[in-house]
């Protein structure tokens with residue numbers, strides 16, 4: 440086994456073109472790193488973290504000068520922005536082999552105290568982005584008769600969680616989107632799956648107090664947070680040719696967490 444998780448032999452994503460949303464930080468950055476290490480050419484977008492995105496792009500280009508890695512600013516909740524992003528990605532890589540819908544936000548609060556603006560931001564960013572990023576690419580993917588769409592949901596969208604009603608609604612929406620689209624495009628050779636992480640050690644958990652984090656960790660059978668890299672490995676597997684017969688699934692990467 441090599442550092443990029445590949446067995447000896449050809450890299451699992453060699454020659455694959457991948458588009459990743461929200462690649463500047465956290466799980467998205469881990470997906471970009473692993474995908475490029477496994478042989479893929481990657482275009483990713485970011486919104487606020489321009490410096491982190493450019494640093495990641497530069498890191499990938501230095502480590503793998505033979506592979507394309509491009510970072511573009513585009514806001515996933517803006518349909519026009521994402522149309523332009525898809526066009527730029529196709530111009531750079533051709534029709535992608537995989538689209539990873541990863542960008543997401545939380546605005547946690549008890550539902551009774553959730554302002555409509557927070558609700559809208561979470562739904563538009565997490566669920567609206569499924570339309571905005573996928574719609575411009577689905578016809579090219581189905582015409583080419585091969586491809587993978589991988590959507591990052593959450594265990595919260597499967598099981599619910601207090602204080603996360605808007606987030607749970609958006610992530611449950613992603614799961615419905617995944618299952619329905621999977622059935623629509625399976626005949627055209629395109630797979631659509633969701634990966635549902637549990638508690639993963641990224642900036643997204645930064646707002647949680649140490650006490651709350653300890654309480655939540657105690658509820659995870661594996662007794663620890665997951666890493667962004669552990670999620671990235673599942674995503675890259677689903678993007679590879681080894682996963683061609685897996686579609687419409689929700690795969691939890693959560694150390695057994697199920698609340």
Ligand SMILES: NC(=O)c1ccc[n+]([C@@H]2O[C@H](COP(=O)([O-])OP(=O)(O)OC[C@H]3O[C@@H](n4cnc5c(N)ncnc54)[C@H](OP(=O)(O)O)[C@@H]3O)[C@@H](O)[C@H]2O)c1
Pocket residue numbers: 460461462463464465466467484485486487488489513514515516541542543544564591592593594635636637638639640641642643644
């Ligand atoms: N961490 C967890 O415990 C956990 C658990 C379950 C599911 N997830 C899901 O995993 C995904 C990644 O989360 P993470 O933990 O890596 O979070 P993170 O560290 O906060 O990173 C979020 C990423 O999404 C991007 N993003 C956010 N809003 C955007 C927008 N409007 N347009 C474009 N990009 C946007 C950010 O880019 P900029 O910084 O450039 O704006 C950043 O790259 C999300 O869908 C999240 O819901 C996370």
